[in-house]
Amino acid sequence: xxxxxxxxxxxxxxxxxxxxxxxxxxxxxxxxxxxxxxxxxxxxxxxxxxxxxxxxxxxxxxxxxxxxxxxxxxxxxxxxxxxxxxxxxxxxxxxxxxxxxxxxxxxxxxxxxxxxxxxxxxxxxxxxxxxxxxxxxxxxxxxxxxxxxxxxxxxxxxxxxxxxxxxxxxxxxxxxxxxxxxxxxxxxxxxxxxxxxxxxxxxxxxxxxxxxxxxxxxxxxxxxxxxxxxxxxxxxxxxxxxxxxxxxxxxxxxxxxxxxxxxxxxxxxxxxxxxxxxxxxxxxxxxxxxxxxxxxxxxxxxxxxxxxxxxxxxxxxxxxxxxxxxxxxxxxxxxxxxxxxxxxxxxxxxxxxxxxxxxxxxxxxxxxxxxxxxxxxxxxxxxxxxxxxxxxxxxxxxxxxxxxxxxxxxxxxxxxxxxxxxxxxxxxxxxxxxxxxxxxxxxxxxxxxxxxxxxxxxxxxxxxxxxxxxxxxxxxxxxxxxxxxxxxxxxxxxxxxxxxxxxxxxxxxxxxxxxxxxxxxxxxxxxxxxxxxxxxxxxxxxxxx
Amino acid sequence: xxxxxxxxxxxxxxxxxxxxxxxxxxxxxxxxxxxxxxxxxxxxxxxxxxxxxxxxxx
Numbered sequence: 001x002x003x004x005x006x007x008x009x010x011x012x013x014x015x016x017x018x019x020x021x022x023x024x025x026x027x028x029x030x031x032x033x034x035x036x037x038x039x040x041x042x043x044x045x046x047x048x049x050x051x052x053x054x055x056x057x058x059x060x061x062x063x064x065x066x067x068x069x070x071x072x073x074x075x076x077x078x079x080x081x082x083x084x085x086x087x088x089x090x091x092x093x094x095x096x097x098x099x100x101x102x103x104x105x106x107x108x109x110x111x112x113x114x115x116x117x118x119x120x121x122x123x124x125x126x127x128x129x130x131x132x133x134x135x136x137x138x139x140x141x142x143x144x145x146x147x148x149x150x151x152x153x154x155x156x157x158x159x160x161x162x163x164x165x166x167x168x169x170x171x172x173x174x175x176x177x178x179x180x181x182x183x184x185x186x187x188x189x190x191x192x193x194x195x196x197x198x199x200x201x202x203x204x205x206x207x208x209x210x211x212x213x214x215x216x217x218x219x220x221x222x223x224x225x226x227x228x229x230x231x232x233x234x235x236x237x238x239x240x241x242x243x244x245x246x247x248x249x250x251x252x253x254x255x256x257x258x259x260x261x262x263x264x265x266x267x268x269x270x271x272x273x274x275x276x277x278x279x280x281x282x283x284x285x286x287x288x289x290x291x292x293x294x295x296x297x298x299x300x301x302x303x304x305x306x307x308x309x310x311x312x313x314x315x316x317x318x319x320x321x322x323x324x325x326x327x328x329x330x331x332x333x334x335x336x337x338x339x340x341x342x343x344x345x346x347x348x349x350x351x352x353x354x355x356x357x358x359x360x361x362x363x364x365x366x367x368x369x370x371x372x373x374x375x376x377x378x379x380x381x382x383x384x385x386x387x388x389x390x391x392x393x394x395x396x397x398x399x400x401x402x403x404x405x406x407x408x409x410x411x412x413x414x415x416x417x418x419x420x421x422x423x424x425x426x427x428x429x430x431x432x433x434x435x436x437x438x439x440x441x442x443x444x445x446x447x448x449x450x451x452x453x454x455x456x457x458x459x460x461x462x463x464x465x466x467x468x469x470x471x472x473x474x475x476x477x478x479x480x481x482x483x484x485x486x487x488x489x490x491x492x493x494x495x496x497x498x499x500x501x502x503x504x505x506x507x508x509x510x511x512x513x514x515x516x517x518x519x520x521x522x523x524x525x526x527x528x529x530x531x532x533x534x535x536x537x538x539x540x541x542x543x544x545x
Numbered sequence: 546x547x548x549x550x551x552x553x554x555x556x557x558x559x560x561x562x563x564x565x566x567x568x569x570x571x572x573x574x575x576x577x578x579x580x581x582x583x584x585x586x587x588x589x590x591x592x593x594x595x596x597x598x599x600x601x602x603x
Contacts, residue, residue, distance in 0.1 A: 016567060033566065258562070258570035279572040284561040284579075377574045381556035382564045403556055403575055432574060433565045 001104055001196075002133055002227055007122030007140050012039045016111045017193045017274065023103035024129075025122025025142040027087075030111065032434055032458075034465050034533060041537055046523075050087045050116045054150030057094030059159030063315035064308045066203075067102035068195055068272065068292035071109040072164035073156060076174035083115030086152065090120050091144055094158045099320070100129035101197030108193050109274050112171040132322055163307055165270075166290035169278045177295050180305040185289075186267035188213075188300035191222030191249075192256040195272035195293050198231055199318045204297035205237035206316035207308070208244035214303025219246040220261050222254045231321050244300075258282030270296045270305065349391040355443060355467050357531035360494045363508060364422040364449055366486045367411050368401060372426035376438040376459060378403045379430065390437060397441040409445065416446030424482050425452035430459025439466045443532070449490070451516060453479060464524050467532030469493070474502055474515035481512060488514070497525055554582045 005011070007025035011018060014036045021028035031045060039045050055074070061067075074082075088110055090103070098106070103120045110118035120126075122142040130139045163177040190204045201223065213219045221241055223229040229251055232238050242248065255261030256273040262282030263269035269281060269288045276288035289305070298308035335341065380386065380400050389395040401408040415421040423442075429452040430438065439462035449469045453476050463470045473479055482488075487508040496503035497518060504513040520528065530536035553559045554576035561578040562570045572578040 014567075257568050258564075259568070275569065277571060279562045279570045279578065282562070282570055284572065375574055377556055377563060381573075381575065382566070383557045383562075383573070384560060384564075385555075385558045387564055387568075433563075433571075435566045 001100075002225060006138050007126060008142050012036055012045050017108050019110050019115065019117050020104050020108035020193055022107040022110070022118040023100055023120050024126055025120060025140075027117055027119065028107075029117050032436060032462075034436060034462075038533065038537065041541075043537065047116065048085070050085050051151040053083070053086045053088045053115075053152040053154055054148075055088060055090045056092040056153070056155040057090055057098070057158055058092055058155065059094055059157045060097045061158045061161065064294050065158075065161045065163055066200075066292045066294055067098060067105035069161050069164045070098075070102075070156065070158065071106045071112075072166060072174050072290070072292075073161055074106075074113060074154075075109070075166065075172045076164065077154075078113055079172035080112060080170060081114050082172075083110060083113030086115050088113070088115050088118045089144070089150065090118070091148075092155075094156070095121070095123070096125065097158065098125070099197075099199070100126050101199060104197065105195055105200075108196075109171065112274055132320060163292060163295050163309065165295060165305070166276060168287045168289065169276055171275060171277075171290055177291065177305060177307045180289075181307060181310075183268060183305040185217065185270050185299055185304060187218045187220065187261070187263045187269040187271075188296045189220045189222070189255060189261065189269060189271040189273065190293055190296055191220075191224060192253070192271070192273040193224070194274035194290075196224035196228070198228055198320055200272065200293045201228070201232055201241075202235070202237050202318040203316055204293045205232070205240040206318065207294065207297035207311070207313070208246070208301060209240040211244055211301055213245040213300045217245075217300060217303050218261070218263075219244070219300045220249060220255060221246045222249045222256070222261075223251040225251050235321055255281065262286075263288070268305070270299050272296050347392075348389060348395070350394060352393055352440070352534065353444065355531045355535065357529055357535065358448060358467060358469055358493065359419075361491050362419060362448070362493075363487050363489045364420060365415055366424050366482055366484055366488070367415060367421040368405060368408060368423040369482060369484045370404060370423065370425040370429075372453075373428045373431055374404075374425050375432035376430055376435055377432055379438040380435065380441050382433060382435055393440060393444050396437060397444045400441045400445060412442075412445035412447070420446035420448040422449035422451060422488065423447060424479070425450065426479070427453045429453075429455050430463070431456035434458045434462070436462050436465070439463045439468060443468055449488075451482075451488075460519075464520070464527055465533045467528055467530070467535070469497070469518070469528055470520075471516040471518050474517045478514045481507065481514060494529060497528070552582050554580050 005021045005024040009026050011021050011026050011028040012031050014033050016030040018028050018030040107118035127139040130136050164174050165177045167173040258281055265283055265285045266287055270291055272293050276290050281288050294308040298306040298311050386399045398409050443466040451471045453473055460470050489506040489508050502517045504515050506513050527533050527536045556575035557563055557573035559580040561573050561580045563573045576582050
């Protein structure tokens with residue numbers, strides 16, 4: 001937001017909180033790694049047109065209530081799936097009371113609503129922010145049309161809000177802070193993309209200034225950029241925090257994603273972070289509450305969940321300093337042409353091998369027959385044993401399907417030399433985490449076809465992206481005809497998948513056939529026949545170069 | 546202590562936590578967070594939703 005966001009532009013990023021940049025009048029969407037790579041290569045990003053939820057903001061935030069309470073109110077009303085398939089657009093007279101960073105706070109946790117994106121207008125407030133960053137010339141005005149209508153209407157009277165808090169273990173589990181008054185806490189955590197601004201840290205510093213935090217409490221401060229940290233130092237806020245007993249950490253995500261500062265099991269942790277799903281903090285049985293910096297700082301003083309309005313002090317006023325720091329980037333920007341740049345790779349960073357396109361006629365043994373709801377954790381778990389090798393396809397593939405069958409890797413490597421293999425599954429195959437390695441690793445081992453009763457949507461896309469043919473049983477009873485070791489014969493596959501979404505496959509050494517179906521679009525078919533999206537992209541580049 | 550009926554969960558290596566593609570931690574879905582998988586324990590395949598941005602919904 002500070003250095004790169006521009007009004008009127010689209011932004012695709014591999015972080016789920018990319019959407020925060022909607023605060024600047026951008027269409028900012030989080031997506032998977034391969035989608036982002038394709039966009040960098042100039043390809044469009046495809047998304048089903050969302051509905052637009054218009055949220056009219058009126059009134060003004062009372063003292064001690066801040067932007068975090070606005071998005072917590074949205075979560076209270078709509079919960080974690082309430083934004084799915086929607087873009088949330090904020091408008092109305094209440095907007096003028098929200099700074100650009102306030103809007104960042106609100107747009108950021110649109111991800112927790114499940115929204116595709118969140119959009120704010122690019123108005124004088126955004127212009128002022130860009131001016132403070134020395135980027136005023138990058139501002140353009142972008143506001144809703146007169147009389148714009150929305151698919152869904154919502155309204156929030158900012159004046160009616162009170163300090164809110166999300167209880168463990170969901171961002172949607174929101175109640176007034178006053179309902180939890182007196183609950184003891186062990187940790188208070190300031191920072192993260194959900195409260196990243198100067199105001200968020202400065203207000204916490206002013207609340208604890210001249211006082212001492214509660215005994216036995218860990219008050220953790222995680223600045224969100226070097227630029228911000230420098231401003232906080234220059235304006236005395238770091239000194240206030242340290243004097244009160246805070247622990248300073250370097251700028252970064254840190255404890256928000258479980259990288260350090262993990263709370264003690266079952267002990268309450270108050271955080272200004274965006275998520276409190278079980279285990280996110282790095283502690284299995286954690287008890288994490290999500291709140292505003294005001295609530296977190298007030299509670300740090302008392303050692304228990306505290307409504308900041310009950311503090312015996314005037315609500316601090318924070319003035320944004322002018323930013324004259326342009327050293328946000330430690331390294332120089334990339335050169336205009338990357339052709340001469342030498343990539344230095346460590347031993348655990350290898351190249352993705354070239355995958356051959358799928359053949360037209362082939363026979364494949366079934367190396368695994370699985371049941372329902374096979375998750376990507378069962379295909380390739382993202383644990384500490386495995387993830388260090390995520391850039392080393394040769395190594396990470398050794399862990400594929402080990403949860404289900406430890407011998408799979410050996411069988412797959414043998415079958416790879418003979419043309420590859422297929423697997424069979426039940427309903428909802430590939431559910432859970434979106435990790436692409438759950439398709440890439442088996443593909444490396446020679447997986448060419450996945451035949452199931454039905455697919456989880458994201459894993460289906462990953463299979464296509466890596467050139468694996470995803471098929472469904474037209475008659476689920478045919479699942480019983482196949483066992484591990486069965487060999488299926490595929491004839492004229494190229495023509496078959498283009499001609500129709502249904503064709504027959506023969507069981508080798510028998511008279512039986514199985515009818516299979518696919519849900520591939522024309523684009524998906526092109527990608528699968530090319531051997532995956534990377535090949536498809538390379539072929540396109542050769543045609544146009 | 547590991548009993549003969551229980552095995553250290555391979556997925557999470559006994560930690561009870563896995564990570565998604567952004568390194569967000571989550572409770573291991575294989576052992577349900579306790580770090581061990583008992584051979585007498587029936588596998589629970591809870592259905593997990595994902596949203597349009599490829600993220601797990603919980």
